[in-house]
Amino acid sequence: MSHSPTPAPSPEQEHRFPCPQCGADFRFAAGQGRLICDHCGAEAPIEGDGFHPHPIRELDFRAALDAELPAQEIEETRVLQCPNCGAQVEFDEKDHAAECPFCATPVVTDTGTHRHIKPRGVLPFTLDERTARKAMTDWLGRLWFAPNGLQDYARKGRRMQGIYVPYWTFDADTKSRYTGERGTIYYVTRTVMRDGKQVQQRVQKIRWRPASGRVARFFDDILVLASRSLPKRYTDALEPWDLAAMEPYRPEYLAGFRAEGYTVELIEGYDEARDHMARVIERDVKFDIGGDRQRIHNIDTDVKDVTFKHILLPVWLAAYKYRGKTYRFVVNGRTGRVQGERPWSAWKITIAVILGLIAAGIVGYLVALNQGAL
Structure with a gap:
């Protein structure tokens, strides 16, 4: 079996890598960190895989909003948009008709291009399709009252699709001023009548005192789903993601897989990240107030040095139409964690x-x- 350096892609075929020996397409081998040709068996290493001494560089959020990102941070890819679920998925130019991997809807591919912020990082697949399928069928087998036919259909049905799902990550430095009250629990004894008799009863009370102060927190890699194609409750259930293992974006990792274009715009993703920050800051304020109970009257937060990156996370996806209904299942391409629509028999x-x-x-x-x- 031969080993060749990774071939350079042409501009119009950025995510395709022809084998130098036979001309067939290389694919990224999940968990092996290299490209493999299924036609002739040739292999090619991916330059820098597993070795990147410097952290993946973030992009300036304000510059992106003002459309001032460097030209090299923008790319155009050919995508189709599913008329049913709205997913935007990259397809090869040779494809003229396909099936949406998210909802199994037949679609005719669009020959247009999608202009977007280029991914900065990618978390490569480590589980292959066979392992992901077994994780899914095992999960179905553990469900009470699931139809046996669906499990058999999933085991023997069409291959699962390996999809790189888009996410935003946000970093921010925050400083917050707050006012509120600290509550201290104390007890008093009262005499009450019970069954015609006087009895002593302890009654809980809270003594409130004014409280104010400052809290600071640096947020690192707040993760926000940038896709509308899958229910958020499914993708949330696939967490945690080992973001520490993320590689700088190289199109070689996408060879043989598909990548979804983001449909949640950057500003929308930031709004969701701010909601997450607000919840964490509120917990910080309550901890800072202390006492037994806390009341918060006001929090005023300054957010500075906001940076972001567009990243791709690996998901094995199955969309099966069984007895007139579509069932969707997702598998974390790193851990094998499964989530999906709950079928009933x-x-x-x-x-x-x-x-x-x-x-x-x-x-x-x-x-x-x-x-x-x-």
């Missing part, structure tokens, strides 16, 4: 109800016999 539920009624009837009959014997 009507006949399994019916049988369980019938068996429950039979069991209740038997118990009732035995109780009646026992009472009759007495």
Whole structure:
């Protein structure tokens, strides 16, 4: 098996890497950190994989809002937009029709391009499709009242799609001033009437005193989903992501996979990040106030040095149409964590109800016999 240096992509085929021996396309081998040609077996290392002594550089948020990012931070890719779920997914120029990997809707690919902020980092796949499929079918097998047919269909059905899902990360330095009150619990004894008798009762009270102060926090890599194609509750359930293992973006990691374009714009992602900051700062303020109870009247936060990056995280995705309904499942391409739509089997539920009624009837009959014997 030969080893060749990674071939340089042409501008119009940025995410395709032809094998220098046979001309077929290389693909990125999940978990192996190199490119492999399935046609002839040739391999090519990815330059710098696993070794990047400097942290991935963030971009200036204000410059991005003012459209002042350097030209090299912007790229154009050919995408299709699904008319059903709105996903924007990169496709090869040779494809003229395809199926949306997010909802299994047949679509005709668009020949247009999508201009966007180039990814700064990518978390490569470490699980291959076979391992991800096993994780999904095992997850389905553990679900009560799931239809057996769906599990078999998922095990034997079409291949799962490896998708790099877009996220934003935000860094920010914050300083907050607050006013509020600190509550201290104390007890008093009161005499009350109970059943016609006087009894002593302890009553809890809170003594409130004014409180004010300052808290500071630096936020690093607040993660915000930049896709609308998957329910957020599914992608949240795939966390945590090992962002420390992220590689600087290189298109070689996308070879053989698809990448979704972001549909949550940068300013929308920042608004969500600010909501996250506000929740954390509120907890910091309560801790700073101290006492047994806290009241917050006002928090005034200065946010400075906001930076961001567009990153791609690996997700194995399956969208199966089974008996007229589409079921979607997602698998973390690093950990094998699974989430998806919860399928139900009507006949399994019916049988369980019938068996429950039979069991209740038997118990009732035995109780009646026992009472009759007495």
